[in-house]
Amino acid sequence: xxxxxxxxxxxxxxxxxxxxxxxxxxxxxxxxxxxxxxxxxxxxxxxxxxxxxxxxxxxxxxxxxxxxxxxxxxxxxxxxxxxxxxxxxxxxxxxxxxxxxxxxxxxxxxxxxxxxxxxxxxxxxxxxxxxxxxxxxxxxxxxxxxxxxxxxxxxxxxxxxxxxxxxxxxxxxxxxxxxxxxxxxxxxxxxxxxxxxxxxxxxxxxxxxxxxxxxxxxxxxxxxxxxxxxxxxxxxxxxxxxxxxxxxxxxxxxxxxxxxxxxxxxxxxxxxxxxxxxxxxxxxxxxxxxxxxxxxxxxxxxx
Amino acid sequence: xxxxxxxxxxxxxxxxxxxxxxxxxxxxxxxxxxxxxxxxxxxxxxxxxxxxxxxxxxxxxxxxxxxxxxxxxxxxxxxxxxxxxxxxxxxxxxxxxxxxxxxxxxxxxxxxxxxxxxxxxxxxxxxxxxxxxxxxxxxxxxxxxxxxxxxxxxxxxxxxxxxxxxxxxxxxxxxxxxxxxxxxxxxxxxxxxxxxxxxxxxxxxxxxxxxxxxxxxxxxxxxxxxxxxxxxxxxxxxxxxxxxxxxxxxxxxxxxxxxxxxxxxxxxxxxxxxxxxxxxxxxxxxxxxxxxxxxxxxxxxxxxxxxxxxxxxxxxxxxxxxxxxxxxxxxxx
Numbered sequence: 308x309x310x311x312x313x314x315x316x317x318x319x320x321x322x323x324x325x326x327x328x329x330x331x332x333x334x335x336x337x338x339x340x341x342x343x344x345x346x347x348x349x350x351x352x353x354x355x356x357x358x359x360x361x362x363x364x365x366x367x368x369x370x371x372x373x374x375x376x377x378x379x380x381x382x383x384x385x386x387x388x389x390x391x392x393x394x395x396x397x398x399x400x401x402x403x404x405x406x407x408x409x410x411x412x413x414x415x416x417x418x419x420x421x422x423x424x425x426x427x428x429x430x431x432x433x434x435x436x437x438x439x440x441x442x443x444x445x446x447x448x449x450x451x452x453x454x455x456x457x458x459x460x461x462x463x464x465x466x467x468x469x470x471x472x473x474x475x476x477x478x479x480x481x482x483x484x485x486x487x488x489x490x491x492x493x494x495x496x497x498x499x500x501x502x503x504x505x506x507x508x509x510x511x512x513x514x515x516x517x518x519x520x521x522x523x524x525x526x527x528x529x530x531x532x533x534x535x536x537x538x539x540x541x542x543x544x545x546x547x548x549x550x551x552x553x554x555x556x557x558x559x560x561x562x563x564x565x566x567x568x569x570x571x572x573x574x575x576x577x578x579x580x581x582x583x584x585x586x587x588x589x590x591x592x593x594x595x596x597x598x599x600x601x602x603x604x605x606x607x608x609x610x
Numbered sequence: 611x612x613x614x615x616x617x618x619x620x621x622x623x624x625x626x627x628x629x630x631x632x633x634x635x636x637x638x639x640x641x642x643x644x645x646x647x648x649x650x651x652x653x654x655x656x657x658x659x660x661x662x663x664x665x666x667x668x669x670x671x672x673x674x675x676x677x678x679x680x681x682x683x684x685x686x687x688x689x690x691x692x693x694x695x696x697x698x699x700x701x702x703x704x705x706x707x708x709x710x711x712x713x714x715x716x717x718x719x720x721x722x723x724x725x726x727x728x729x730x731x732x733x734x735x736x737x738x739x740x741x742x743x744x745x746x747x748x749x750x751x752x753x754x755x756x757x758x759x760x761x762x763x764x765x766x767x768x769x770x771x772x773x774x775x776x777x778x779x780x781x782x783x784x785x786x787x788x789x790x791x792x793x794x795x796x797x798x799x800x801x802x803x804x805x806x807x808x809x810x811x812x813x814x815x816x817x818x819x820x821x822x823x824x825x826x827x828x829x830x831x832x833x834x835x836x837x838x839x840x841x842x843x844x845x846x847x848x849x850x851x852x853x854x855x856x857x858x859x860x861x862x863x864x865x866x867x868x869x870x871x872x873x874x875x876x877x878x879x880x881x882x883x884x885x886x887x888x889x890x891x892x893x894x895x896x897x898x899x900x901x902x903x904x905x906x907x908x909x910x911x912x913x914x915x916x917x918x919x920x921x922x923x924x925x926x927x928x929x930x931x932x933x934x935x936x937x938x939x940x941x942x943x
Contacts, residue, residue: 346816347816491929492821492822494818494821494822531929532928532929533864533901533928533929533931535901535902535903535904537716537902537903539719539725539727540719540722540725541719542717542719542885542886542887555890556890557890558884558887558889558890559885559887560884560885560887560904561716561717561719561885561886561903562717562859562885562901562902562903562904563901564864564899564901564904566931567929579719579721580722581721581722581725582722582730582731583722583725583727583730584727584729584730588862588901588902588903589823589862589863589902589928590761590764590765590807590810590820590823590862591761591820591821591822591823591862593760593761594761594816594820594821595821596818596821597816597817597818597819597820597821598816598820599708599759599760599761599762599816599820600729606730
């Protein structure tokens with residue numbers, strides 16, 4: 308609940324006026340736990356950015372701003388190792404913040420779209436441990452369009468995808484050991500930090516809509532595997548691939564591959580009633596440590 | 611299970627296109643075990659087999675042999691397919707809760723009751739009929755596969771393809787990818803991409819084996835095709851002709867499709883359809899990534915001089931896109 312409360316607060320802060328504004332965020336880096344509930348679930352040791360000290364969240368709080376805003380992100384590192392904060396394709400300062408140090412990153416919000424922020428240090432270990440989140444830039448006029456003059460939508464979902472190798476990475480890194488990064492066999496796959504059993508009931512993750520309503524799905528792959536997402540029930544329109552806006556008319560697919568450290572945006576329109584899954588189509592990514600459907604999956608509810 | 615209110619409403623509005631030449635196709639599939647020899651090792655699969663058109667009464671002793679991939683079905687846009695899955699006491703299956711099988715018409719966007727996902731519709735896993743009427747404009751390639759404990763059942767070989775073809779005014783299949791005359795072809799082949807981790811074939815239930823996919827064998831339409839000298843698929847065509855290739859991704863890795871000549875030079879091809887939808891702008895490329903669940907319908911124009919080209923799929927790792935293996939097809943002309 309604390310994680311969701313933090314997300315809501317940040318969204319409220321980020322949705323103020325339509326004019327270019329100064330947006331201030333604070334993130335705290337701590338170690339903590341992420342629990343995957345249900346069969347196959349576990350408690351993973353994680354490192355995360357949180358809105359409050361001592362409350363790391365995986366994924367990190369979504370930072371939502373408007374195009375052209377001045378953004379100030381102050382990051383406090385309460386962990387015993389160096390970390391950083393990089394918004395992919397936006398900020399360039401990848402220098403470490405020392406343990407117990409802090410730094411404020413100031414930058415102008417880029418073109419409307421979906422971005423990944425993460426800790427880029429430590430050979431992917433820090434990102435894998437949970438230091439990743441979504442940075443969302445809405446149009447300057449704050450309209451429900453993917454970008455100024457771009458396609459309109461009724462609902463918005465952000466899917467931060469992650470994968471974690473508990474025995475070889477999380478357990479080792481959390482204990483202060485040396486991770487052999489040559490071997491990565493993730494056994495947990497999450498949408499918004501949730502296994503499938505939770506993500507299929509999570510109203511911030513599920514696609515829900517009435518006839519003809521359009522959901523903009525912002526897919527941010529913070530994991531280290533490519534994830535091929537298959538939507539049942541309807542095709543979607545592909546509007547952004549790896550940060551590149553697509554031209555109209557948009558291509559319609561039912562499966563999209565999102566490589567590690569990349570983003571995609573699709574529009575899913577309700578055109579029939581029913582309940583459908585959305586799931587990753589690769590073998591093990593549908594599971595939590597082998598338990599079917601507690602991996603990368605959620606639901607589409609069309610009413 | 612068919613023709614509930616929303617569909618009837620669409621029909622009444624004239625939105626569900628159904629040309630006069632459309633037909634109803636009844637097809638029954640059964641499931642049997644089979645063994646395949648892959649790189650000298652024997653691996654047990656579960657494959658679909660053709661049970662004729664007799665509904666639940668099909669298969670039995672009269673059915674054909676199960677294959678991986680299963681039978682490739684061809685239907686016309688506007689046709690109604692009633693695809694019946696026969697599950698009986700002879701059908702290989704897992705213990706509860708993953709007993710039985712379904713057919714998921716991947717990409718067909720059918721009603722929940724026809725979608726073959728037991729978790730979302732309480733659908734029968736001990737046999738059912740799945741109905742789909744693809745619209746004109748939705749021509750292309752669609753996988754069908756079992757959606758029970760998919761992490762295992764797909765891997766076991768329970769997949770193949772349905773090809774939705776355009777019909778002319780007389781009801782005959784046209785040799786085009788869709789109604790667009792630019793998509794005309796002289797030859798066509800279906801390339802079903804799949805990968806095999808034999809550990810998944812012996813594990814059952816919620817085994818931790820399913821947390822770690824280590825593919826050992828890499829297939830094109832069920833064959834290894836490791837070299838250009840022993841290709842998985844061959845086509846004897848003629849120069850100056852057009853070949854349609856339909857790529858159906860039922861694998862669990864990344865992959866890249868290319869066509870090369872004997873000198874290793876890349877040959878361009880044009881992608882007209884992805885995931886059963888015509889591209890607004892067809893794309894002429896020399897390389898195309900196909901991820902698990904994706905499809906592409908493309909055409910390659912053969913040159914005016916005789917030769918041999920090798921369509922090929924390189925299967926790649928999900929983590930870093932490094933190559934596992936290449937699988938070759940072959941076109942002579």
